[in-house]
Amino acid sequence: KIHEEIDQVIGPQRIPSVNDRVKMPYTDAVIHEIQRLLDFVPMGVPHSVIRDTHFRGYLLPKGTDVFPLLGSVLKDPKYFRYPDAFYPQHFLDEQGCFKKNEAFVAFSSGKRVCLGEALARMELFLYLTSVLQNFSLRPLVPPADIDVTPKLSGFGNIPPTYELCLVAR
Numbered sequence: 001k002i003h004e005e006i007d008q009v010i011g012p013q014r015i016p017s018v019n020d021r022v023k024m025p026y027t028d029a030v031i032h033e034i035q036r037l038l039d040f041v042p043m044g045v046p047h048s049v050i051r052d053t054h055f056r057g058y059l060l061p062k063g064t065d066v067f068p069l070l071g072s073v074l075k076d077p078k079y080f081r082y083p084d085a086f087y088p089q090h091f092l093d094e095q096g097c098f099k100k101n102e103a104f105v106a107f108s109s110g111k112r113v114c115l116g117e118a119l120a121r122m123e124l125f126l127y128l129t130s131v132l133q134n135f136s137l138r139p140l141v142p143p144a145d146i147d148v149t150p151k152l153s154g155f156g157n158i159p160p161t162y163e164l165c166l167v168a169r
């Protein structure tokens with residue numbers, strides 16, 4: 001029903017499917033790069049060691065809080081050629097195929113990795129492609145003048161808001 005209503009407003013369209021992701025490596029790379037630069041949870045979620053733990057020559061006594069600084073990994077110049085720039089090629093090989101990067105830890109890693117990663121990735125892909133297939137995005141000021149520095153930075157990086165027009169294609 002909602003699709004019929006959308007058709008009436010903006011004409012028939014093809015709704016993207018999750019399976020399109022593998023066929024759209026550039027889009028996938030753009031989403032990864034947005035998440036990398038956004039660095040949503042820079043300090044990760046704190047954990048504590050449940051027993052005395054030796055790590056790289058240090059002793060972490062039982063009960064020590066550990067903050068996995070995901071932000072430092074997402075901006076690691078060993079893994080990302082231009083750590084502070086928006087550069088989707090960080091996730092593409094020479095043939096334009098999607099290239100995994102082990103330093104992409106927006107969802108953390110290991111046993112306590114985000115349980116909702118697959119759902120979140122599917123939602124991000126479907127949301128972005130649906131918007132872009134149906135609308136042209138027009139900023140109200142030149143894109144270079146938009147400052148994307150987080151409005152708040154602490155446990156989370158909160159991006160600033162700005163206005164833009166969505167013009168039906």
Ligand code: HEM
Pocket residue numbers: 040041044045068106107108109111112113114115116117119120
């Ligand atoms: C872009 C969206 C999301 C991001 C960036 C994100 C990121 C994270 C991060 C960094 C952690 C901490 C992992 C750790 O303890 O090291 C986490 C944990 C978790 N996330 Fe997400 N998350 C997202 C969406 C979701 C969604 C949609 C769900 C559920 C539907 C979800 C469910 C969880 C759960 C249950 C945990 C705790 C896992 C555990 O402690 O074993 N997340 N997430």
